[in-house]
Amino acid sequence: MTRVxxxxxxxxGVGKTTLVSNLGVLLAQEGLDTAVxxxxxxxxxxxxxxxxISYPTSIHDVIRExxxxxxxxxxxxxxxxxxxxxxxxxxxxDTEPKNLxxxxxxxxxxxxLIDAATGLDRETLRAIEMCDDLVIxxxxxxxxxxxxxxxxxxxxxxxKNVLGVVLNRVTRGDEIKKENLSAFFDLxxxxxxxxxxxxxxxxxxxxxxxxxxPNHQISNEFRKIAGHLLGREPIHHKESFLxxxxxxxxx
Ligand code: ADP
Ligand code: MG
Numbered sequence: 001m002t003r004v005x006x007x008x009x010x011x012x013g014v015g016k017t018t019l020v021s022n023l024g025v026l027l028a029q030e031g032l033d034t035a036v037x038x039x040x041x042x043x044x045x046x047x048x049x050x051x052x053i054s055y056p057t058s059i060h061d062v063i064r065e066x067x068x069x070x071x072x073x074x075x076x077x078x079x080x081x082x083x084x085x086x087x088x089x090x091x092x093x094d095t096e097p098k099n100l101x102x103x104x105x106x107x108x109x110x111x112x113l114i115d116a117a118t119g120l121d122r123e124t125l126r127a128i129e130m131c132d133d134l135v136i137x138x139x140x141x142x143x144x145x146x147x148x149x150x151x152x153x154x155x156x157x158x159x160k161n162v163l164g165v166v167l168n169r170v171t172r173g174d175e176i177k178k179e180n181l182s183a184f185f186d187l188x189x190x191x192x193x194x195x196x197x198x199x200x201x202x203x204x205x206x207x208x209x210x211x212x213x214p215n216h217q218i219s220n221e222f223r224k225i226a227g228h229l230l231g232r233e234p235i236h237h238k239e240s241f242l243x244x245x246x247x248x249x250x251x
Contacts, residue, residue: 002105025211081107142176188228
């Protein structure tokens with residue numbers, strides 16, 4: 001049976017897509033048959049994180065019954081399957097990811113990660129509906145946290161299992177501490193990711209952090225979060241010869 005895990009937030013720009021793109025690679029590298037789905041239908045960009053720029057079929061075509069879900073699947077070099085959303089303006093209007101869960105199940109995947117839209121409008125609610133588990137991403141600042149808390153309440157209303165919270169773009173000056181946040185959300189903190197220009201750099205290079213900078217502290221944190229999703233220790237990083245050279249020269 002497929003396990004569908006949604007990555008949600010209250011506000012945009014907190015790092016949902018970045019998290020999904022990295023976790024997708026890690027889970028596929030673990031040998032799990034994994035797909036990532038762009039359910040941000042009005043702000044598609046998951047494919048871009050993997051360098052998938054032009055594609056004939058998208059999740060929009062599947063929702064509109066113009067294509068079978070299998071036709072919207074694109075294999076990434078890491079092994080993860082990407083189901084992108086359309087980048088075209090015309091496709092954005094009046095599209096809701098309804099009745100998608102059944103179609104996703106027909107793919108027979110082990111794990112599917114859903115990159116949800118921001119906020120709590122219909123687009124996000126339909127995405128939450130099709131998930132088994134949810135991960136909440138937030139910045140450690142009060143307005144973003146309060147929005148994230150609302151998302152948690154909605155998830156509970158839909159009887160979804162919220163696995164925990166990922167704190168992203170954390171800086172030294174942030175006053176809200178991990179322990180306090182865990183108590184505040186009444187959820188475990190699955191990972192704490194620092195603000196670091198390398199994240200932007202890896203997005204620019206269209207190569208997720210865990211592939212572009214596998215030895216970076218943030219990549220370790222992504223491996224820890226992937227381990228949490230699987231209910232086990234952090235996924236172990238097997239350093240290749242190329243990784244060692246890169247680490248030596250700090251590139
Ligand atoms: P969301 O999907 O929640 O809108 P994104 O994953 O698209 O958020 O990230 C928004 C922007 O923030 C992107 O430009 C991304 O490169 C950047 N970003 C995400 N996480 C970090 C981080 N830890 N450090 C620096 N920049 C980050
Ligand atoms: Mg996004």
